[in-house]
Amino acid sequence: MLERLQRVDLPTLGHLLEEGFVGSAIRRLGQPRRMAGTAATLALDAPDATAVNRALVALRPGEVLVIDMGGDHAHAPIGAVTAAAARARGAAGIVVDGVVTDVDALTDPRSGMPVHARGTSCLTTKRLDGRGGRRQVPVDIGGVRIAPGDLVLGDANGVIALPPTWLAAVVHEAELADAAEPDLIRRIRAGEDLRTLLHLG
Numbered sequence: 511m512l513e514r515l516q517r518v519d520l521p522t523l524g525h526l527l528e529e530g531f532v533g534s535a536i537r538r539l540g541q542p543r544r545m546a547g548t549a550a551t552l553a554l555d556a557p558d559a560t561a562v563n564r565a566l567v568a569l570r571p572g573e574v575l576v577i578d579m580g581g582d583h584a585h586a587p588i589g590a591v592t593a594a595a596a597r598a599r600g601a602a603g604i605v606v607d608g609v610v611t612d613v614d615a616l617t618d619p620r621s622g623m624p625v626h627a628r629g630t631s632c633l634t635t636k637r638l639d640g641r642g643g644r645r646q647v648p649v650d651i652g653g654v655r656i657a658p659g660d661l662v663l664g665d666a667n668g669v670i671a672l673p674p675t676w677l678a679a680v681v682h683e684a685e686l687a688d689a690a691e692p693d694l695i696r697r698i699r700a701g702e703d704l705r706t707l708l709h710l711g
Contacts, residue, residue: 511678512572512661516546518684520665525687526680530672532626533652536607538666540593540616540625545664547574547602549656549671553644554578557585559635561643566592568645571600574662576671578649579608583628587635590615597623605662605669607651626664 524531550573552565562577569575575596577587588596588604589612596604603624604610609631616622646658656662656671663670697707 511674511681512546514681514685515661515663515677516544517688518681519688519691520663520667520670522684522687523663523670523677523680526683527670527672527676530654530670530676532605532654532669532671534668535628536605536626536652536669537628538624538626538664539610539613539630540604541619541622542617542666543624545574545603545624545626545662545669547572547662549574549576549658549660549662551576551646551649551656551658552578553580553647553649554582554587554635554642555580555644556638556642557582557587557635558638558640558642559587560638560640562587562592562635563595564640565643565645566595566599569596569599569601572602574603574605575601576649576651576656576662577604577606577608578651579606583608584631584633585609585635586611586631586633588616588625588627589634590621593623593625594621597621603662603664605651605664607649624664626669
């Protein structure tokens with residue numbers, strides 16, 4: 511299903527669903543490409559870089575590292591080295607409810623990856639004892655509760671995170687809508703009567 515969701519226009523899902531849409535303050539700051547994977551979560555209770563590193567080492571290919579900073583929007587847990595490590599582990603992307611750093615490296619096609627966060631900072635997490643984080647627990651990201659194994663999708667429009675069953679229920683309808691859209695736009699551009707093309711109730 512992730513393959514199919516890779517091809518679905520994410521705003522199309524916005525026509526079909528009401529839940530799972532991460533707040534708009536969290537936006538894409540990394541590579542400009544689609545993100546789609548399963549959530550591997552980290553609740554960071556302290557600005558603990560060691561806890562982040564342990565979560566990175568545990569990542570499996572195709573996972574999206576989802577970091578709940580517990581309201582800390584000052585310390586950046588992700589930068590050039592951590593993004594490169596996530597990429598080396600085969601991660602599909604990173605979502606941080608907080609800030610990141612080294613934004614130029616995050617967008618670099620050779621070392622970066624899709625990263626979504628609230629903004630950037632030069633203040634980073636520190637090498638603490640590693641006990642400042644809890645892995646694979648439900649986390650709150652931009653107003654959305656994300657559990658380990660949820661599907662996480664992201665593009666320039668934002669981030670969606672939902673259980674696989676929720677997305678499975680609408681993916682076919684989304685594919686049909688996407689397939690019909692180019693012809694609808696063509697007919698609008700050709701000057702057809704909008705009253706016959708747009709839903710007016």
